[in-house]
Amino acid sequence: xxINFYLMVVLGLFASHLALASxxxxxxxxxxxxxxxxxxxxxxxxDTGALAGDYVQTRLQQLGYQTQLQPFAxxxxxxxQGQGRNIISNDCLRDCLVISAHYDHLGKxxxxxxxxxxxxxxxxxxxxxxxxxxxxxxxxxxxAAFDAEENGLHGAKHFVDNKDHEAIRxxxxxxxxxxxxxxxxxxxxxxxDLCPMAKAQLDNSSLKTQMARxxxxxxxxxxxxxxxxxxxxxxxxxxRKKLPFIFVTSADDPHYHQSSDTPEQIQSERYAQTxxxxxxxxxxxxxxxxxxxxxx
Numbered sequence: 523x524x525i526n527f528y529l530m531v532v533l534g535l536f537a538s539h540l541a542l543a544s545x546x547x548x549x550x551x552x553x554x555x556x557x558x559x560x561x562x563x564x565x566x567x568x569d570t571g572a573l574a575g576d577y578v579q580t581r582l583q584q585l586g587y588q589t590q591l592q593p594f595a596x597x598x599x600x601x602x603q604g605q606g607r608n609i610i611s612n613d614c615l616r617d618c619l620v621i622s623a624h625y626d627h628l629g630k631x632x633x634x635x636x637x638x639x640x641x642x643x644x645x646x647x648x649x650x651x652x653x654x655x656x657x658x659x660x661x662x663x664x665x666a667a668f669d670a671e672e673n674g675l676h677g678a679k680h681f682v683d684n685k686d687h688e689a690i691r692x693x694x695x696x697x698x699x700x701x702x703x704x705x706x707x708x709x710x711x712x713x714x715d716l717c718p719m720a721k722a723q724l725d726n727s728s729l730k731t732q733m734a735r736x737x738x739x740x741x742x743x744x745x746x747x748x749x750x751x752x753x754x755x756x757x758x759x760x761x762r763k764k765l766p767f768i769f770v771t772s773a774d775d776p777h778y779h780q781s782s783d784t785p786e787q788i789q790s791e792r793y794a795q796t797x798x799x800x801x802x803x804x805x806x807x808x809x810x811x812x813x814x815x816x817x818x
Contacts, residue, residue, distance in 0.1 A: 547794070548650075548651070548654075549647045549648070549650070549651045549793075549794075549797060550647075550785075550790070552581065552643075552646070552647040552650050552651075553639060553643045553644065553647040553785055553788065554785050555577060556574055556577070556625070556638075556639075556643035556646055556647065557637040557638060557639040557643045557783075557784060557785050558637075559635055559637075560573075561573055561574050562629060562630045562635045563627045563628050563629040563630050563635040563636040563637065563638060564625060564626050564627045564629070564638060565626065565627065565628065565629025565630070566596070566604055566606050566626040566669050566670035566671075566672065566673055566676075566677075567596075567598060567604030567605050567606060567670070568629060570629075571606075571625075571626055571629070571669065572607065574625050574626070575591075575607050575609050575625060575667065575669065578609045578625055578646060578650070578667045579591070579609045581650050581653075582609070582611045582650070582653055582665065585650075585653050585654050585657065586657060586660075587611040587612050587653060587660065587665070588611065588612055589609060589610065589611050589612075590610050590613060591607050591608070591609065591610075592607065592608035592609075592610050592677075592680065592681065592684075593605065593606070593607050594606050594607075594608070594669075594670075594676065594677065594680040596670050596673055596674070596676035597673075597674075598673065604670065604673065606626075606669035606670040606676060606677050606680075607669050607677075608666060608667065608668050608669055608677045608680065608681055609625070609666070609667040610664060610665075610666050610667075610681070611653065611660075611664060611665040611666075612660050612661070612663065612664055612665070613664055614661060614662060614663065614664050614689070615686070615689050616689055617662065617689070617691045618662065618663070618664050618689050618690050618691055619662055619663045619664070619691060619692050619694065619804070619807070619808065620663075620664045620666055620690055620692070620693045620694070620760075621649055621652060621663060621664070621665050621666070621693075621694045621696070621804070622649070622665075622666040622667070622668055622678065622693060622694070622695045622696070622756055622757075623642055623645030623646045623648065623649045623666075623667060623668070623695070623696040623697060623756075624642050624645065624646075624667070624668045624669070624670075624671030624672070624677065624678070624697065624755070624756055625642065625643075625646045625667045625668070625669065626668075626669050626670055626671055626672055626673075626677075627641060627642070627643075627672060628672060628779060634781045635781070636779070636780070636781055636783065637781070637783055637784045637785070638783055639700075639783050639784050639785045639787060639788055640698050640699070640700040640775050640777065640778075640783050640787065640788065641697070641698050641775065641778060641779065641783055642671070642696075642697050642698060643785075644696075644698060644699040644700050644788065644793065645696035645697050645698065645699055646667060648696050648699055648796070648797060648800060649665050649667065649696060651797050651801075652665070652797075652800060652801060652804065653665050655801045656801070656804060656805070656808075659805075659808050662808060663808075666678075666681060668681065668756050671697075671755065671756055675755070675756055675758055675759050677756070678756035678757075678758075678759035678760075679759045681759070682759045682760055682763055682765070687763060687765060690760070690765050691766070692714075692766045692767070692768065692807070693757055693760040693765060693766065693767040693768070694767070694768045694770060694804065695755055695756050695757035695760075695767060695768070695769050695770065696770050696771075696800075697754075697755040697756070697769070697770075697771050698771050698772055698773070698775055698778075699770065699771070699772060699793065699796050700772055700775065700787065700788050700789060700792075700793060701729065701730075701772050701774070701789055701792040701793070701796065702772070702774060702775060702776060702777075702787065702789060703774070705730065706730065706772050706774045706792075707730045707731060707732045707743060707772070707773075707774070708729055708730065708731045708732075708770065708771075708772055708796060708799070709731075709732050709733075709734045709740055709751075709769075709770070709771055709772070709773050710724060710731065710732070710733050710734065710768055710769075710770055711734040711735075711740065711751055711752075711757075711768070711769040711770075711771070712733070712734075712735070712766075712767060712768040712769070713735060713761075713766075713767075714766050714767075714768070716733070716807075716812075717806070717807070717811060717812035719806045719809065719811040719812055720803055720806040720807050720812055721733070722806075723799065723802050723803045723806055724799075724803065727795075727799050728795060729792065729795050729796065729799060731799070734751075737749065737750055737751050737752065740773050743773075744773060744774060749773075751769065751771075751773065754769075754771075755769060755771070757769040770800070
């Protein structure tokens, strides 16, 4: 009987993992739509970019969140201004965990659109997944889908500049979560000390993960150009105001800013594992053992 019981548990876990990684999983549907030609690359300030924002807002509302649109203007070229919109859920007012991802991409500058499946439909699909998994903790979390990241982090800067900094305890910024190779790592770039229970989630993960405190610790794992990861995505809007952040990224994408950044390049099984890891990691950060995220 014991063997049968444990076998049933293992089979149940295996079945749930297959369901999460299957094409019918909601994260897969989100990623497919956000990367679709109908949204033409989600360029900030465009009609199709606005459609992408509408989709994110509707999905959050379907999950039971109150949302608000946060419009802002940004410089576009030498003489023009663009109009962007952040999608903000449950704008908590005290000790907020802000989980963010930018939903804009490069648009359709030529004959072909830039799908931006990894950059950054993967991050947006993740915050929608997390919004469902972490619903019981929604009073402590703000989900932020930022616009105009590709133009200069304008959406994130607007959010931080218009938010009471005392209310922000920690930003977790998700950008490019696909692990394209078996030896790809998921980096958690932060200057904060994580509580042991949250760090144990990374250490015990079936994925290759690495805590990083500097550009060098990431760049030495990668081939190619040296990148300033502190300023590489929306977490910089928080860091420049001395607010704690964790930047989660694979930092590894041979299709970066190319029309080949399609959903077919997303490694479904590893991405599904990433979603589960992020859920457990954040649950530990929010848990009593981490004493308010164990930052500051």
